[in-house]
Amino acid sequence: MKVFLLQILAFLLFGGGIHCQASTRRLTFVVKEASYTRLCSTKNILTVNGQFPGPTIYAKKGETIIVDVYNRGKENITIHWHGVNMPRYPWTDGPEYITQCPIQPGSKFSQKIILSSEEGTLWWHAHSDWTRATVHGAIIVYPKNGTKYPFPKPNAEIPIILGTFKLRVDHGKTYLLRIINAALHEALFFSIAKHKMTVVGTDGSYTKPLTRDYITIYPGQTFDVLLEANQLPDHYYMAAKTYSIAPVAQNFYDNTTTTAIVQYRGYYTPSSPLSLPHFPAYNDTNASVQVMAGLRSLADAEHPSNVPLSPSTKLIYTVSVNSFLCPNNSCAGPNGTRFSASINNISFQSPTIDILQAYYYNISGVYGDKFPSVPPLVFDFTADYLPLEYQTPEIGTEVRVLEYNSTVEIVFQGTNLVAGTHHPMHLHGYSFYLVGWGFGNFDKNRDPLRYNLVDPPLQSTISVPTNGWVAIRFEASNPGEGGFIYKAL
Ligand SMILES: *[C@@H]1O[C@H](CO)[C@@H](O)[C@H](O)[C@H]1NC(C)=O
Ligand SMILES: *[C@@H]1O[C@H](CO)[C@@H](O)[C@H](O)[C@H]1NC(C)=O
Ligand SMILES: *[C@@H]1O[C@H](CO)[C@@H](O)[C@H](O)[C@H]1NC(C)=O
Ligand SMILES: *[C@@H]1O[C@H](CO)[C@@H](O)[C@H](O)[C@H]1NC(C)=O
Ligand SMILES: *[C@@H]1O[C@H](CO)[C@@H](O)[C@H](O)[C@H]1NC(C)=O
Ligand SMILES: *[C@@H]1O[C@H](CO)[C@@H](O)[C@H](O)[C@H]1NC(C)=O
Ligand SMILES: *[C@@H]1O[C@H](CO)[C@@H](O)[C@H](O)[C@H]1NC(C)=O
Ligand SMILES: *[C@@H]1O[C@H](CO)[C@@H](O)[C@H](O)[C@H]1NC(C)=O
Ligand SMILES: *[C@@H]1O[C@H](CO)[C@@H](O)[C@H](O)[C@H]1NC(C)=O
Ligand SMILES: *[C@@H]1O[C@H](CO)[C@@H](O)[C@H](O)[C@H]1NC(C)=O
Numbered sequence: 001m002k003v004f005l006l007q008i009l010a011f012l013l014f015g016g017g018i019h020c021q022a023s024t025r026r027l028t029f030v031v032k033e034a035s036y037t038r039l040c041s042t043k044n045i046l047t048v049n050g051q052f053p054g055p056t057i058y059a060k061k062g063e064t065i066i067v068d069v070y071n072r073g074k075e076n077i078t079i080h081w082h083g084v085n086m087p088r089y090p091w092t093d094g095p096e097y098i099t100q101c102p103i104q105p106g107s108k109f110s111q112k113i114i115l116s117s118e119e120g121t122l123w124w125h126a127h128s129d130w131t132r133a134t135v136h137g138a139i140i141v142y143p144k145n146g147t148k149y150p151f152p153k154p155n156a157e158i159p160i161i162l163g164t165f166k167l168r169v170d171h172g173k174t175y176l177l178r179i180i181n182a183a184l185h186e187a188l189f190f191s192i193a194k195h196k197m198t199v200v201g202t203d204g205s206y207t208k209p210l211t212r213d214y215i216t217i218y219p220g221q222t223f224d225v226l227l228e229a230n231q232l233p234d235h236y237y238m239a240a241k242t243y244s245i246a247p248v249a250q251n252f253y254d255n256t257t258t259t260a261i262v263q264y265r266g267y268y269t270p271s272s273p274l275s276l277p278h279f280p281a282y283n284d285t286n287a288s289v290q291v292m293a294g295l296r297s298l299a300d301a302e303h304p305s306n307v308p309l310s311p312s313t314k315l316i317y318t319v320s321v322n323s324f325l326c327p328n329n330s331c332a333g334p335n336g337t338r339f340s341a342s343i344n345n346i347s348f349q350s351p352t353i354d355i356l357q358a359y360y361y362n363i364s365g366v367y368g369d370k371f372p373s374v375p376p377l378v379f380d381f382t383a384d385y386l387p388l389e390y391q392t393p394e395i396g397t398e399v400r401v402l403e404y405n406s407t408v409e410i411v412f413q414g415t416n417l418v419a420g421t422h423h424p425m426h427l428h429g430y431s432f433y434l435v436g437w438g439f440g441n442f443d444k445n446r447d448p449l450r451y452n453l454v455d456p457p458l459q460s461t462i463s464v465p466t467n468g469w470v471a472i473r474f475e476a477s478n479p480g481e482g483g484f485i486y487k488a489l
Helices: 285-294 355-360
Strands: 003-007 024-038 041-048 057-060 064-071 079-082 108-114 120-126 136-142 156-161 167-169 174-180 187-192 197-202 205-212 214-217 222-228 235-243 258-264 313-324 338-343 346-348 394-396 399-403 407-414 423-427 432-439 461-464 468-475 484-488
Touching (some): 120 197, 120 222, 167 174, 313 399, 407 423, 423 468, 461 468
Parallel strands (some): 024 064, 057 136, 167 258, 346 394
Antiparallel strands (some): 079 120, 187 214, 338 346, 423 461, 432 468
């Protein structure tokens, strides 16, 4: 019997394009240090081909690309194709110690990228330690020859990796902004003064048009958004600001507003001063989920929805921030503890060889297969006050093995342990349907009645709302893939 692995990981994090034609192309990524100047200071950063952000990979739906990755840096590295499903070929998807060992300094590894159903904007990034902070870039997947966008063709397309953008526009034209949140852990509100945006896709799948004043984009997500340059020619701020429930005073996150200017071409005197777009309050959790709540897939003949209607496997996973005691309370977390994160109270310990290899060659002792299907302890997960003794998780390298072609529902339940916060979740090698979400504790009798099984959005990264839950469904038809990545704070 064929099986695939659902590896469950919980980590805690603190604080020039290449163009396409034929069906298998080869690209070269040389990972190396380069000096980079920003805000008047120059430092060495790790780059791909000396570029920051790294090269954009342009492709057509269904294409296969081979990327020869040369590690000329000083650290181990892997490159992950974020949101690419890699059907039946998990071997070069990148996650360190999950599907491969890292590429060591001085060595080379050829990574195949197999595009299948994805269409829209995806991205790639390094997947070891902190290297992804500078080693990342966009993957833009165009419709196949003979097919087109399910929305009017924009006049121009602009990839925007948040933090590194500028934009000049002509009045009357429509622009497709391909927005990627490459931040390590920050959810961002993004808005353009006096302009509305129409979301037409996320994570490499199209959506029904959703017109909004702002969007919330979680770490790892991509949004394809149409911007109509339909206002008086002027300069307008576009801006991004962190959503966070952490108290401002604690300095947990960067609370500055990143701006860039949308500049209409032409002769006029720009307004002064420019006004900032209106944003929800930095800690407005309800506002932060409204875009997610409004997303619907196209679910038409050309883009059918294949959401499993009666899943064969149902799992409930709590996602928590945790704390470990340190000798003499010497760590930097609350009360001298060390932050951690867990799923169903298991905090992931990285193995020494990759899990996929251990599975394939039947090497025992690398991981266990006892990952719990439901929370080991049921309590009022989102209560204001929770017993301190619940905070310390178990440590383990546990895997959930799923039967090939089983249909799976996972409810991710956020908890209020240590700090109830939002939890971005990314599933390697899969897109999944977001069928439901809510605040508070998931109710297995009442909540499924409100699921969207008609046109749920297809995502590869979602965020569990602060003190809330999400329900996702997918078919386990991609053996070897399925590492969940969860990063808290
Ligand atoms: C780099 O990878 C190799 C092979 O997996 C491993 O033995 C080594 O410890 C890694 N180095 C670091 C600094 O993690
Ligand atoms: C797709 O269209 C482009 C431009 O029209 C052409 O160069 C290319 O050969 C076509 N590819 C295929 C596979 O038909
Ligand atoms: C940003 O955080 C600092 C402290 O870390 C605080 O002094 C400042 O008021 C905050 N700014 C805003 C706009 O919230
Ligand atoms: C949001 O922040 C404001 C001011 O910083 C504070 O008064 C309010 O209580 C916060 N709201 C929540 C839900 O934490
Ligand atoms: C959340 O926001 C939506 C949309 O703005 C609004 O309709 C709803 O009343 C809000 N809910 C709460 C609890 O504030
Ligand atoms: C903890 O503190 C005690 C008393 O000050 C000291 O004797 C001990 O060495 C400390 N332990 C560590 C691990 O720092
Ligand atoms: C820190 O310790 C105090 C007193 O024991 C306790 O009330 C508080 O909840 C602790 N905070 C955390 C985050 O553990
Ligand atoms: C895998 O290893 C286990 C224990 O080491 C053994 O019982 C089992 O038969 C092996 N399976 C295969 C397919 O080799
Ligand atoms: C997690 O497991 C540890 C160790 O068994 C236990 O002390 C703690 O209470 C558990 N917490 C929860 C929320 O299950
Ligand atoms: C798994 O699903 C695929 C696609 O739906 C189908 O072609 C295949 O026959 C199925 N295999 C098994 C073993 O059920």
